[in-house]
Amino acid sequence: MYPDNSLMEKGGRRKENIFRRIIGFYWTGFKSMTVGKTLWIIILIKIFILFFVLRLFFFKNDLAPYKTPAEKSGHVIENLVEGVKTE
Amino acid sequence: MILTSLVEASRLQFALTAMFHWIFVPLTLGLGFIVAFMETKYYLSGNEFWKKTAKFWMRIFGINFAVGVATGLILEFEFGTNWSNYSWFVGDIFGAPLAIEGIFAFFLEATFFAVMFFGWDKVSKRFHLTATWLTAIGANLSAVWILIANSWMQYPVGMEFNPETARSEMTDFWAVVFSPMAMNKLFHTATSAFMLSSVVVMGISAWFLLKGRETEFAKKSMKIAAVFGLVSTLLVAYSGDGSAYQVGKHQPMKLAAMEGLYDSEPGTPLVAVGILNPEKTVYDQREAMLFQISIPQGLSLLANRRLDSFVPGINDIIKGGYTYIDNEGKQAIAPSFEDRVARGKIAIEALADFNRARQTGDTEQMEQDRRVLKENFEHFGYGYFSQPSDMVPPVGLTFYSFRIMVMLGGYFLLFFAAALYLLCRDKKGKKDFGSVRWFLYLSIVSIPLVYICSQAGWIVAEVGRQPWTIQNLLPVQTAVSGVSASSVYTTLVIFFVLFTTLLIAELKIMFSQIKKGPDGIK
Structure with missing residues (x-):
């Protein structure tokens, strides 16, 4: 059986799938990062604190107790008509 | 009193986040194009000098880009936590531009950003240059959609309020996108960001010249920045005039406070x-x-x-x-003021009556209330005010910020003109630019000044429009979430500490990269 030439590069090496090449491109890029790694660490720590810790311990989602869009809009209308009630 | 405290805390927190965000963003908007010009020179000439130069400024661009993305996410997070009534009220109007920004512009820049940084020697020169231009364009497109959303808040057009859902529904997408307020704002903001980037390039290049390092790199970078900066500053002045005209038409109270x-x-x-x-x-x-x-x-x-x-x-x-x-x-x-308040109260009352009629299924009453609400809706927000001073923004902050912005804008016009004159003299061999030390020091001092100018512009835009989140429709005290003021103050302190730490970390990374110079970039 003959090999499928469309999958071969000039040197006889097998062509990589386009998705593999893209993943490889990013993988090599991220691996070779120096400054970028420090930046990513800073960004991830910050996002974790902001999105997880603060949300969990400090803020309640004001509209979360209301399940349906109608209930949510009812709550907002109440605020618009009677004013915002603070905790 | 408690509500006032909550509103103040929430405003302070949003202002803090927005101001930190705006430290990083404007540099990426302009520096992207400066890098793209430099890489185009490399593509056309094949001269490795331009590749090295482009790579150095690309790294400064990358550091700012990464940190700017993180602070931008927090701003969107705060819409939900601190301003839930507002987020619900603006509905799809605000959602559509932000969604387009997220799906189209952000992914465009994020995709090509990777090619720009990882793709040297892996993709063709032409493809890499295309990626660099698309990253610069994508960063600016992101800003376009955000600014369209912001402009809509200052001049709400192309919408109709639906009392059943309590949401504003878009009736004319193009009216929102091409509103004169939006056009002027995005032109003014983008060109001011180009001006800021040019000053930063000038200042960093001046540092190299003062150190006697990378002379050719510094002079050529300054030349590009001076031309880009001068053109941008002229456009900033032109679009600033257009912005003031729009403010006069649609936000007369803001203009009065500015003056x-x-x-x-x-x-x-x-x-x-x-x-x-x-x-x-x-x-x-x-x-x-x-x-x-x-x-x-x-x-x-x-x-x-x-x-x-x-x-x-x-x-x-x-x-x-x-x-x-x-x-x-x-x-x-x-x-x-009294007329507006009276009509605002009629609109709010009509909304309340509409809601009651809806609950009892009285469709005839609903139609009548809907009509009354529609007739008075343009004054809806005034129904929440009790005294004339409620509709007046902080005059001092708006007045002085406006003057700081305009004066510094005028200074930068002279600064770029002087830079071009001195660089021309250098080219003609009359006087070495590197020996004009006073101008080099001035270039470094200009970096904080341009940031002050840029932040002052946003203070005029956002403080000047107080007390509105949406002009004439939704004041801050009705837009805020009903959370406790102490929670907001606690997170405000945490945010401040975090942001400051992040800024110090970013500056340290940036300074270390600058010190390495273009030869230190692999």
């Missing part, structure tokens, strides 16, 4: 330099200014394009009764 103008007359002067009377309040008889140098009829020309026209002051807007051109281009009589 510290209380009681006006036809042929209104423009205050060039002035000191506000800190004792002055609405309706008292004190002089508004302790000292001023004014341009006769300047404000009339700026706001109405006519020297003898009337530009209302704060007290005039409260009193009403003057003629103005409305949004449909017709002459109209301005309503007084």
